Amino acid sequence: MTTLREAPSPTKREGHIPGEPGLWIMLLGDMVVFAVFFGTILVLRGRHPELILSSQPALHQGLGVTNTLVLLTSSLLVANGVRLARARDARAPRLFLGALACAVVFAGIKAIEYTDLGTNGHSPGTNDFFTYYFVFTGIHLGHVVLGSVGLIVASRLARSTHTGRNRDSWLEGIACFWHLVDLLWIVLFALLYLVH
């Protein structure tokens, strides 16, 4: 913590932790919770492989792939946004807003998927596979919403005129959370849509 409040020096940069050290308790902790989700899916797959095989075709792989690309693009925008913001580049806020637009597209596609599954008679109560699909992607969508609030904050902080305390540390923290949202989706996507 204290290192972040002191003026950055070349030697300090070597041991730099993005955001602040405490933030990583939350990020790694969230990963642990999701790791338990992933384990639950794998246990189901081990016990009832036929359930996965019969349920998985109902999911739209195309929409899943599109959403993966949308989130990867948003992560690229966020990473570049942080880089430009550090250099006090006036274009930085636009990149965070671009990532926010990706988040909106992601949520829109997810809504289409849920509606499509619902109209075809698949609900969280259909079987264990769909329970896990709706609950885990729903919790992930909650993360997307939280991250989007973060991206709005980031776009304001990234204004080159902004001189708040710990500005860079906040930007890095929000970016790390967004990368986490992206990373968790990639694993979730693979386990739910792809793995047979």
Place this chain on the structure above:
Amino acid sequence: MTKPIQLGMAWCGVIFVAIFFPGLIIAGFFPPIPPGHSAAEVAHQYQQHADAIRAGCVIMMIAVGFSLPFSAVVSTQLARIEGRWTPLCYTQLAAGAVGMVAATFPLFFFMAASFRPERNPDVTQALNDIGWIPFIINWPPAVCQAGAVAVAVLADRRGDPVYPRWVGYFLLWACVAFTGSSLLLFFKSGPFAWNGLFSFWLAATFFGSFFLVMTWGTIRAVKRQFAPAGVEADTLLQTA
């Protein structure tokens, strides 16, 4: 307020956990009675273990009493962070008080269920349900309590914060984990049921660690408050 009183109240957090969980085990509620049990199975459990359940419930009721002084001393430390206007301190104290009721009330239903276990099994099952459902699903008080502390800790502007900042992030993580029990009404078995991985085990682990981490942090905060540097920092804040 004097240092020993605050330290004693902080220790109540550990005492709560150290009495509550053994009570849960003595009652045979750890792991919980499965929600998928038939009325006859539930009634059988209450008939076979009536005295253990009665004793466990009384022990848990006593344990919950210790959570109140603990919540009050946490609010005292939050007030140090907040200064003159203390909305988070009030939120935490109110949530702690309501949390005490939330933890105690289900016990009364378990007590009633164990009081006449020879009755109609359907009635015992209903009492058992009225106990378990609020016992596990009622997370809002815990999230208000942990959330208020988290916001205060992360908003602490002192050079030497009252609580370490990682405590704030840990509590945000715990808030997310507490909400895992929301789906228990829809399941009689599996990870979301009231004895499941996400509803019970995750929430129980975080509920216990919330009190242990906060006890450690609060004892540390009280000791630093009464060290010369802490007294000076508080005086500066009050006059500012």
